[in-house]
């Protein structure tokens with residue numbers, strides 16, 4: 041039987057050989073996942089022998105990682121806004137940038153005095169449900185809708201809503217963008233597919249659902265359709281908060297101005313200093329329920 045320490049060294053060597061730049065961390069996360077350990081336990085038990093069956097399963101997981109499979113799919117977990125979400129290959133793995141979308145949305149809602157109100161809000165393209173679940177937990181008075189074109193993604197989102205006991209608070213609807221919504225919406229939040237598929241990192245395109253990534257030839261197709269739909273489906277005053285690709289602030293702002301003339305537009309940066317969130321603040325007087 042090998043000791044945990046030896047297995048970790050073997051795993052790190054395997055991962056370094058395929059240029060995994062988080063080799064040490066990945067090996068430790070996989071060991072903790074398999075053994076059900078926290079970090080302190082992992083370090084205090086490094087000298088203990090690991091039975092052959094567990095060692096075999098560990099090296100199997102390491103081999104999957106070495107093939108390029110994201111850790112979150114191997115472990116079926118992803119932390120988001122300090123909550124532990126279930127994920128699998130039916131959904132995009134939530135990214136840290138999306139936490140900023142929620143922080144800026146919540147800040148704007150506070151500024152508007154909308155946090156305690158019975159407003160209708162929607163998470164369009166809910167995927168694993170992280171946005172809708174977070175908003176339902178944070179704003180207990182809101183009526184929360186979540187839409188996705190992918191029935192498989194909605195199954196995962198429902199599973200996460202159950203996990204955080206907000207399944208009765210979120211109305212999950214399958215369909216194109218805002219089409220399935222039964223009522224006007226005050227706050228639209230979305231992290232839509234916005235990449236140009238040909239430019240996506242190969243392992244992302246290989247493992248994550250293409251429907252979650254593909255924003256059309258210029259990455260803007262979904263924004264255009266979504267903002268067009270929002271014109272007649274958003275109540276006024278209202279707000280639209282969108283995650284964007286780092287090069288898309290000008291194009292998305294222009295689309296916003298086109299569909300909502302006179303709206304106020306704010307662009308926010310992520311921790312890397314890249315444009316990441318656009319918020320359209322739509323006043324009463326721009327009412328245009330066409």
Ligand SMILES: C[S@@+](CC[C@H](N)C(=O)[O-])C[C@H]1O[C@@H](n2cnc3c(N)ncnc32)[C@H](O)[C@@H]1O
Nearest residue numbers: 134165166167188189190216217231232233252
């Ligand atoms: C970038 S992922 C975002 C997932 C999740 N909201 C997050 O932030 O991690 C985009 C999601 O939009 C969904 N989607 C793509 N096209 C759509 C459409 N036309 N209508 C509704 N949802 C769509 C995809 O299935 C995917 O779940």
